[in-house]
Amino acid sequence: xxxxxxxxxxxxxxxxxxxxxxxxxxxxxxxxxxxxxxxxxxxxxxxxxxxxxxxxxxxxxxxxxxxxxxxxxxxxxxxxxxxxxxxxxxxxxxxxxxxxxxxxxxxxxxxxxxxxxxxxxxxxxxxxxxxxxxxxxxxxxxxxxxxxxxxxxxxxxxxxxxxxxxxxxxxxxxxxxxxxxxxxxxxxxxxxxxx
Amino acid sequence: xxxxxxxxxxxxxxxxxxxxxxxxxxxxxxxxxxxxxxxxxxxxxxxxxxxxxxxxxxxxxxxxxxxxxxxxxxxxxxxxxxxxxxxxxxxxxxxxxxxxxxxxxxxxxxxxxxxxxxxxxxxxxxxxxxxxxxxxxxxxxxxxxxxxxxxxxxxxxxxxxxxxxxxxxxxxxxxxxxxxxxxxxxxxxxxxxxxxxxxxxxxxxxxxxxxxxxxxxxxxxxxxxxxxxxxxxxxxxxxxxxxxxxxxxxxxxxxxxxxxxxxxxxxxxxxxxxxxxxxxxxxxxxxxxxxxxxxxxxxxxxxxxxxxxxxxxxxxxxxxxxxxxxxxxxxxxxxxxxxxxxxxxxxxxxxxxxxxxxxxxxxxxxxxxxxxxxxxxxxxxxxxxxxxxxxxxxxxxxxxxxxxxxxxxxxxxxxxxxxxxxxxxxxxxxxxxxxxxxxxxxxxxxxxxxxxxxxxxxxxxxxxxxxxxxxxxxxxxxxxxxxxxxxxxxxxxxxxxxxxxxxxxxxxxxxxxxxxxxxxxxxxxxxxxxxxxxxxxxxxxxxxxxxxxxxxxxxxxxxxx
Numbered sequence: 001x002x003x004x005x006x007x008x009x010x011x012x013x014x015x016x017x018x019x020x021x022x023x024x025x026x027x028x029x030x031x032x033x034x035x036x037x038x039x040x041x042x043x044x045x046x047x048x049x050x051x052x053x054x055x056x057x058x059x060x061x062x063x064x065x066x067x068x069x070x071x072x073x074x075x076x077x078x079x080x081x082x083x084x085x086x087x088x089x090x091x092x093x094x095x096x097x098x099x100x101x102x103x104x105x106x107x108x109x110x111x112x113x114x115x116x117x118x119x120x121x122x123x124x125x126x127x128x129x130x131x132x133x134x135x136x137x138x139x140x141x142x143x144x145x146x147x148x149x150x151x152x153x154x155x156x157x158x159x160x161x162x163x164x165x166x167x168x169x170x171x172x173x174x175x176x177x178x179x180x181x182x183x184x185x186x187x188x189x190x191x192x193x194x195x
Numbered sequence: 196x197x198x199x200x201x202x203x204x205x206x207x208x209x210x211x212x213x214x215x216x217x218x219x220x221x222x223x224x225x226x227x228x229x230x231x232x233x234x235x236x237x238x239x240x241x242x243x244x245x246x247x248x249x250x251x252x253x254x255x256x257x258x259x260x261x262x263x264x265x266x267x268x269x270x271x272x273x274x275x276x277x278x279x280x281x282x283x284x285x286x287x288x289x290x291x292x293x294x295x296x297x298x299x300x301x302x303x304x305x306x307x308x309x310x311x312x313x314x315x316x317x318x319x320x321x322x323x324x325x326x327x328x329x330x331x332x333x334x335x336x337x338x339x340x341x342x343x344x345x346x347x348x349x350x351x352x353x354x355x356x357x358x359x360x361x362x363x364x365x366x367x368x369x370x371x372x373x374x375x376x377x378x379x380x381x382x383x384x385x386x387x388x389x390x391x392x393x394x395x396x397x398x399x400x401x402x403x404x405x406x407x408x409x410x411x412x413x414x415x416x417x418x419x420x421x422x423x424x425x426x427x428x429x430x431x432x433x434x435x436x437x438x439x440x441x442x443x444x445x446x447x448x449x450x451x452x453x454x455x456x457x458x459x460x461x462x463x464x465x466x467x468x469x470x471x472x473x474x475x476x477x478x479x480x481x482x483x484x485x486x487x488x489x490x491x492x493x494x495x496x497x498x499x500x501x502x503x504x505x506x507x508x509x510x511x512x513x514x515x516x517x518x519x520x521x522x523x524x525x526x527x528x529x530x531x532x533x534x535x536x537x538x539x540x541x542x543x544x545x546x547x548x549x550x551x552x553x554x555x556x557x558x559x560x561x562x563x564x565x566x567x568x569x570x571x572x573x574x575x576x577x578x579x580x581x582x583x584x585x586x587x588x589x590x591x592x593x594x595x596x597x598x599x600x601x602x603x604x605x606x607x608x609x610x611x612x613x614x615x616x617x618x619x620x621x622x623x624x625x626x627x628x629x630x631x632x633x634x635x636x637x638x639x640x641x642x643x644x645x646x647x648x649x650x651x652x653x654x655x656x657x658x659x660x661x662x663x664x665x666x667x668x669x670x671x672x673x674x675x676x677x678x679x680x681x682x683x684x685x686x687x688x689x690x691x692x693x694x695x696x697x698x699x700x701x702x703x704x705x706x707x708x709x710x711x712x713x714x715x716x717x718x719x720x721x722x723x724x725x726x727x728x729x730x731x732x733x734x735x736x737x738x739x740x741x742x743x744x745x746x747x748x749x750x751x752x753x754x755x756x
Binding site: 001003004005006007008009010011012013015016017018019020021023024025027028030031032034035038039040041042043049050051052053055056057058059060061062065069075076077078079080081082083084085086087088089092093096097100104110111112113114115117118119120121122123124125126127128129130131132134162163164166167168169170171175178179182 | 199202203206241242243244245246257258261262265266269312314315323324325327328330331332335360363364367368371372375376379380383384385386387388389390391392394395396397398399400401402403405406407408409411413414415418429430431434435436437440441442443445446499501502505506507508509512513514515516517518519520521522523524525526527528531532547548549550552553554555556644646666667668749752753756
């Protein structure tokens with residue numbers, strides 16, 4: 001038994017140093033050297049300060065912006081997670097119903113794409129589906145006093161297609177397209193009241 | 196939709212084959228090296244005499260136990276005292292003993308059940324040297340156990356099964372670590388962070404400050420998928436954009452999840468010098484996987500009837516992911532999520548890229564059913580091969596009874612002792628799931644919904660199968676659940692390893708006999724069909740009453756609205 005303990009302790013400590021200290025630290029060095037942008041969290045900077053991560057959703061509520069999907073964790077990037085509500089639960093159905101009411105104009109015949117009224121698994125989904133982007137286009141065009149075609153063209157440009165035509169979904173990164181909107185019509189910004 | 200399903204499966208099969216084939220050579224080579232007696236020298240003078248001796252099944256098991264408990268002890272101490280240890284930039288507090296016990300057992304047994312929420316609960320040291328290192332050691336234990344079991348079939352009149360320490364050490368250094376280095380670099384390229392900065396403050400465009408947790412994520416995610424661990428860096432696991440940023444990273448992680456389990460099935464034929472055996476085990480696994488994936492994808496891509504009265508477009512189209520998108524990420528859609536859920540529960544990985552709690556009742560039944568089967572469909576690293584070999588031994592026995600032939604497998608007679616032990620191994624899982632589930636339901640009666648029954652059943656199935664995925668609204672972080680689930684994980688791991696190693700020890704002591712006309716062939720279509728039948732009947736039927744009261748009842752009430 002003593003021999004077993006001796007071998008175990010030496011091997012556990014040795015392999016822990018190798019896989020739990022040397023490996024992650026070396027990968028950090030390598031990652032930082034080879035792909036520094038991604039290794040630091042794909043952070044987007046503007047005027048020298050970090051405004052978010054390209055691949056982490058943040059809250060957009062103003063009419064001039066595309067809105068991300070609902071988040072069960074209120075876009076808290078230190079507390080990820082989904083609603084974990086069952087598909088038949090009363091709270092889930094009520095949540096979805098109130099989101100639909102908020103998004104649809106009275107009398108409109110347009111259906112809301114399902115991803116725009118359901119919360120994501122992480123609460124930090126950086127994307128909306130192509131359909132959800134198009135659904136929001138008229139609201140943004142109106143708020144920014146832009147032509148609908150211009151917004152639609154932007155959606156076209158910012159839609160990432162399925163990888164190899166098979167993997168994933170056609171989607172639009174909300175942070176990227178909103179920054180593009182701001183670059184396109186920056187004069188709209190100061191006139192908008194804070195949400 | 197059907198074409199998309201086929202395309203996904205075909206693409207995955209090709210990529211897994213391309214990675215698993217070279218890996219199977221590597222595995223077979225490491226297996227052979229473990230057969231060479233060690234010379235007394237540097238290693239045995241460093242690690243002591245336990246390192247250099249051939250072990251029979253009992254001392255192999257003892258070494259595995261001592262090694263793993265030492266690792267769990269180290270992790271337990273790190274978690275308990277993380278506030279006094281270095282690499283704690285976010286000043287995480289030390290964990291409670293019950294929670295630290297649960298996490299230590301969970302990561303030591305390759306379960307990687309996460310009884311913690313919040314992405315700032317653990318220090319960087321706890322993640323790297325604690326969870327990260329155990330990810331390697333638990334996977335290496337699985338590899339070593341599989342080597343020992345296969346030696347039972349290969350060796351003749353020789354009760355020894357190799358040396359655990361050598362097998363496990365080799366597995367880390369020559370198999371798991373090199374693979375992880377390559378995978379981690381690829382993941383960083385796709386957008387997974389790898390930094391020692393624990394968080395970043397961002398001033399969001401539309402107002403507010405967002406705290407973004409980062410860290411050495413890629414190195415942990417790499418071994419999480421390669422070693423069938425599944426324990427993520429973040430609470431949201433593989434759904435978090437930092438763990439799984441693109442459809443390609445999702446696909447490559449699935450390939451890596453299958454890589455070693457598939458390579459083990461391929462290497463098995465090489466190890467026992469009969470390649471046909473690999474083909475039949477692989478064929479059975481592929482067929483079972485396809486059978487399981489299709490219904491999961493089907494139910495998730497259909498509209499949720501509870502939302503049918505609302506003005507929502509749930510139709511799958513090129514621009515709209517459609518179906519049940521609650522808890523799923525846009526970049527993966529329905530197929531990328533369901534393929535992942537089927538893959539990670541078939542292989543004992545347990546990583547999640549969507550909230551399983553929010554799956555449709557029958558969509559969520561598939562991951563549950565995979566775990567109830569005992570994860571034989573490819574299964575965990577090493578453990579998957581062991582599980583399907585146990586079922587193979589039982590199938591050979593049943594076929595022998597049906598046809599009146601002598602049960603034998605790979606030249607070894609299967610006798611009463613082996614069958615008794617195989618039955619003990621197979622029965623342990625339902626006992627570890629059903630009795631503790633009942634006890635938990637009795638101790639803390641949940642609401643009357645079928646869904647809460649499913650949650651409890653899922654938690655104990657996940658613990659016993661050493662899977663680690665969960666229906667996340669299950670209240671796991673209580674003293675009762677932390678201890679009970681921890682004990683079930685231990686039983687599921689070592690309660691299973693003991694009878695299986697005993698079978699190997701008993702077989703390795705036997706003389707090999709040449710196949711005769713009375714031998715039931717364990718290759719070919721008939722055997723594959725029989726094996727699938729035995730797995731589904733023995734593994735699945737045990738749980739039919741529980742499943743009927745949980746997901747099936749929930750399905751019926753949801754669709755009768």
